[in-house]
Amino acid sequence: MVVTAVVAMMLWLYSDQVRTTEERARQQAENVHQMTMASITAMMLTGTVSQRAIYLDQVRNTQDINDLRVLRGMPVVALFGAGTGEAPTPAEQRVLDNGTAYFQHDSEQEVLTAILPAKAARNYLGKDCLGCHVNAKEGDVLGVVSMKISLKEATLATQRFVVNLALMIAAGLLVITLAIVTAWTTSSNRTAMMKWANFWQRWRSCNQI
Numbered sequence: 478m479v480v481t482a483v484v485a486m487m488l489w490l491y492s493d494q495v496r497t498t499e500e501r502a503r504q505q506a507e508n509v510h511q512m513t514m515a516s517i518t519a520m521m522l523t524g525t526v527s528q529r530a531i532y533l534d535q536v537r538n539t540q541d542i543n544d545l546r547v548l549r550g551m552p553v554v555a556l557f558g559a560g561t562g563e564a565p566t567p568a569e570q571r572v573l574d575n576g577t578a579y580f581q582h583d584s585e586q587e588v589l590t591a592i593l594p595a596k597a598a599r600n601y602l603g604k605d606c607l608g609c610h611v612n613a614k615e616g617d618v619l620g621v622v623s624m625k626i627s628l629k630e631a632t633l634a635t636q637r638f639v640v641n642l643a644l645m646i647a648a649g650l651l652v653i654t655l656a657i658v659t660a661w662t663t664s665s666n667r668t669a670m671m672k673w674a675n676f677w678q679r680w681r682s683c684n685q686i
């Protein structure tokens with residue numbers, strides 16, 4: 478009974494932690510997306526978009542970001558050309574087409590793929606996209622920021638936490654069981670147990686629980 482309850486609790490705790498890890502990674506993806514668009518828009522303003530590889534390389538070298546790419550949508554290609562001409566993956570193409578963010582958690586590789594749209598806006602982080610992207614209207618997908626975030630570290634930390642907790646609970650249960658068994662099998666201890674029970678009753682009534 479107790480063991481089943483503890484195992485159920487552990488499983489629940491683990492799946493909850495996994496969900497939190499993924500939620501945090503999604504939040505991180507949103508941040509990387511914003512930072513990338515802010516940096517690249519600054520480059521658009523200064524006419525140095527061709528140097529975006531320097532920025533992308535730097536972010537790619539940070540701990541958990543395994544891959545980071547910016548792909549341009551039809552309005553940008555039509556106005557400014559194909560750029561680096563990188564071919565989008567089918568998932569990236571879907572986000573370019575429908576403008577809906579895409580997240581996929583590969584639990585085997587422990588990787589979260591995040592593809593977020595960069596939409597034309599009158600005021601995005603203080604910039605007017607339509608001032609230059611004159612062939613687009615508000616809400617059009619100008620491009621996508623595509624990245625892969627490693628969840629390995631976070632998952633390892635979760636596993637370590639749950640295993641440690643399980644060991645602690647198991648050790649605690651073992652000690653309690655041993656104490657009870659020893660107390661019951663030693664008949665001379667039975668009176669001591671009664672005393673403890675009495676004490677426990679009194680403690681409970683004192684503390685009103």
Ligand code: HEC
Binds near residue numbers: 553558605608
């Ligand atoms: C100052 C003018 C200007 C503004 C403002 C501007 N862009 Fe651009 N944008 C450009 C130019 C020019 C290019 C193409 C550069 C090239 O091909 O080298 C471009 C390219 C892009 C690309 C493709 C980038 C790539 O790496 O291929 C995206 C996506 C984009 N813009 C989105 C936006 C969004 C979103 C905004 C508003 C926050 C915005 N732009 C504001 C001028 C601008």
